[in-house]
């Protein structure tokens with residue numbers, strides 16, 4: 190069974206609501222590709238205007254963060270049911286910026302993955318190693334451990350709907366992309382980890398993205414690899430280049 194390619198923009202903390210609507214309009218005709226799932230993961234304040242702006246298009250809506258409770262006294266947070274009700278389909282979980290800057294650990298990330306599924310959202314679960322771990326040569330064990338912890342208690346049927354994003358931290362926002370071979374090596378290892386944790390059918394179904402300075406120039410080579418099913422795109426998602434990645 191061929192896996193459907195998924196190209197997701199991670200807008201991070203960029204785009205005011207009016208800029209967001211403008212960007213959607215700029216990209217509208219550039220991101221059309223019937224063979225690709227196209228997703229905009231946007232800041233919370235942009236969710237409602239972007240939901241409106243993408244209506245009738247091929248783009249699905251994603252969010253960047255939420256808290257694990259449904260509602261209540263959690264000042265400043267938004268919940269998975271709120272996202273769902275606003276039209277969100279995908280949710281980024283475990284991004285290295287949330288792990289490193291906001292102190293999210295694998296226990297919370299695991300709770301978020303389970304909560305997202307319970308609320309009817311599809312997680313884009315991020316993993317990846319620091320430059321120190323890459324240099325030490327222990328990145329494989331590190332990523333295996335992240336995946337194992339983050340998916341604790343998640344069912345095979347859920348994992349078939351999951352997207353995993355491999356994002357080496359040293360390649361995020363740095364302009365330094367992992368080579369296609371480096372990215373493929375880890376994405377293949379992630380698929381083998383899913384086969385070990387679940388079974389072959391689940392490993393074949395799960396979609397694995399590469400992320401980290403993917404751009405219009407390097408996307409085609411990365412996406413040609415057998416275990417890379419898409420990309421999670423930061424900087425290049427805010428420009429017309431995103432359309433070139435969708436059509437790479």
Ligand code: PGA
Pocket residue numbers: 199356360361362363364400401402403421422423424425
């Ligand atoms: P980048 O970010 O494409 O700007 O490197 C990717 C990400 O952090 O998801």
